[in-house]
Amino acid sequence: MGKATGFMEIEREESIKRDPVQRLNDWKEYSVPFSDEQMTRQGARCMDCGTPFCHIGMDIDGATSGCPVYNLIPEWNDLVYKGKWKEALDRLMQTNNFPEFTGRVCPAPCEGSCTVAINDPAVAIKNIEQAIIDKGFENGWITPRIPEHRTGKTVAIIGSGPAGLAAADQLNQAGHSVTVYERSDRAGGLLTYGIPNMKLDKEVVERRVQLLRDEGIEFVLNTEVGKDISAEDIKSEYDSVILCTGSQKHRDLPLEGRESKGVRYAMDYLTTSTASLLNEDVAPEEELDAKGKDVIVIGGGDTGADCIATALRQGARSIYQFGKHPQLPIARTEDNLWPAFPQVFSLEYSHKEAKEKFGEDIRQYSIQTKKFVADEQGKLKELHTVEMEKTRDENGMFVYQEIPGTEKVWPAQLVLIAIGFEGAEQPVLQAFGVDVERNKVNAAYNDFQTNIDHVFAAGDARRGQSLIVWAINEGREVAYQVDQYLMGETALPTVANM
Structure with a gap:
């Protein structure tokens, strides 16, 4: 090649x-x-x-x-x-x-x-x-692919993130009539409100959503299942239902002072910031506006990096990012050999921006937050930390121990918790009556069938927090299973026949 x-x-x-x-x-x-x-x-x-x-x-x-x-x-x-x-x-x-x-x-x-x-x-x-x-x-090579024949079968997809969109695309091309339900005012899920515009322009998302509309997929927005429409109505109206609600139950940091005004979840911050950018008449909540504030992001992943980029554009006075792990090595180590994903040091786009703005790498490694402190009005004013050392215990397991004398107080008026998600939000899953295990829908990969007849699940709601590319994988795979369920056979591609 x-x-x-x-x-x-x-x-x-x-x-x-x-x-x-x-x-x-x-x-x-x-x-x-x-x-x-x-x-x-x-x-x-x-x-x-x-x-x-x-x-x-x-x-x-x-x-x-x-x-x-x-x-x-x-x-x-x-x-x-x-x-x-x-x-x-x-x-x-x-x-x-x-x-x-x-x-x-x-x-x-x-x-x-x-x-x-x-x-x-x-x-x-x-x-x-x-x-x-x-x-x-x-070049105009991508045009609407409108199916020549319709099967008469109907499918409802709950959630319009990458898994839901992929499943909708595949099933629509198979000739089924697909309706996607989304509680937000725009389709795209994480793609629209969870990823900032400078990383994924929302016109790129809307372009694809409009193409799917032109191909025959119906999007029902501003509609929350269990509130605006019942799960029972959906189950009775459609021949099959796919739950693609994502993994949006935040992992919290229950420390002293957690209730202080200004300690918020990172995804709430990103969602609000993007909403105010897309809708001129929507002003960002004052508590979630970084302008003129000392901002601290707790969590070293992509979501935390996106928070940094957003806070920089909002005019934050200072920004630091806390991570509990030591700094990654420059090159692969002996326990991280090819073809495993390289766990090596890198600078994300937002880290480069912050370094140019503040003259230093804003990431703080091997650090643990101990408590949040608010002023008399309940507004966050500072947080306390201690440095940690990663060692092995007598059983060879990694443990973190505090280093005495490394305590520090940081000024902060906005802290964003970006330490991941615990699984899917439960109300919709409960409304459909599906079995849940560890906050995830209990449905096997390569089957995707829940305990409820004709109700399937895919994406982060089934898998847990993961990559967009895995969500697309699951959307394609569940579409294969649903098409086979509805028709007794399928011509859709799957991993097994690619």
Whole structure:
């Protein structure tokens, strides 16, 4: 694939990023697309490696390795190298319903398991993927695919995140009449309100949603199941129901002073910020506005990084990000060998912005919050921390111990808790009567059937908090099962027959 000696002759190029200081003045996407010439060079780096680990799609040591939707990466890399963009798009769309999303926000586990990455920087798979789909839209190659025949079967999908949209897309193409219920005022779920605009422009999301509408999918917005419409009505009206409500039950930090005004969940902050950006008549809640405040983000993941970027644009006075783990190593360690996802130090887009703004890396490692302190009006004024040491106990297990004398007080008027999610919110699941285990719908992968007849579940609601690319995988897989359930057979693709 690609040029036979390309990986030896051509260096990896990173996509051009807009100036970190200048981009803080707007909410536009921070990355500038590669030119066609750059894409050709990067596609040439894909080697004919025999067994392409880039699309193995499996978990190794608790992290995803390879592409969970099994993108035909070497094939479309080779086609881009040869300038056959439309053919590359055809290959890409065979496995991924929404490459314009994954090409922007996926952490690219495919690159971590790229064979070139054993000794050299990986092929720029994520950037090539985005370039292919963007060119498809720009050239008018992507048009509504309206099914020629309808089966007369109806499907309701609860939740319009990536899993729900993928399932809707697949089942609509199979000829079923699909209705997607969404409690927010816009479709997209996490894609719309959970990811900031500078990382995923909302016009990109709306473009895809409108395409799905044009293809025959109905979206019912501002409708909460169990409140605006009953689960019983949906079960009786539709031949099949798929629960794709996501994993939105926040993991809390129940410390002294947690009730202080200004201690909030990160996702509430991101949702409110995006809502005020998309709707001019919606003013951000004062407590969730970072302007002029000392902001602390607790949690070292992508959500925390997105909070940093948002707070910077709102004009925060200072920002720090706390993480309980030590700083990651610069290179892979012996217990993190290829093709596992590389657990190495990196600077996210927001960290680069913050470093330019404040002159230092704002991340604080091996630190634990002890308590929040409010003023007489109940408003947060500071939090207290202590540094931690990661050691092994007598059983060889990792434990964290406080380091005496490292206590510190931090001024803060806004603290954002970004330590993940515990599972799906329960009211909708209870309304449908499905079995729940550890806050997740009890439905097996490759079956997706719940304990309730004709009710299925997929995505984070079933799997737990995960990657967008896994949500797309589950949406495609549940569609296969639902189509087979409704028709007795199916021509939809699945992992087993790809």
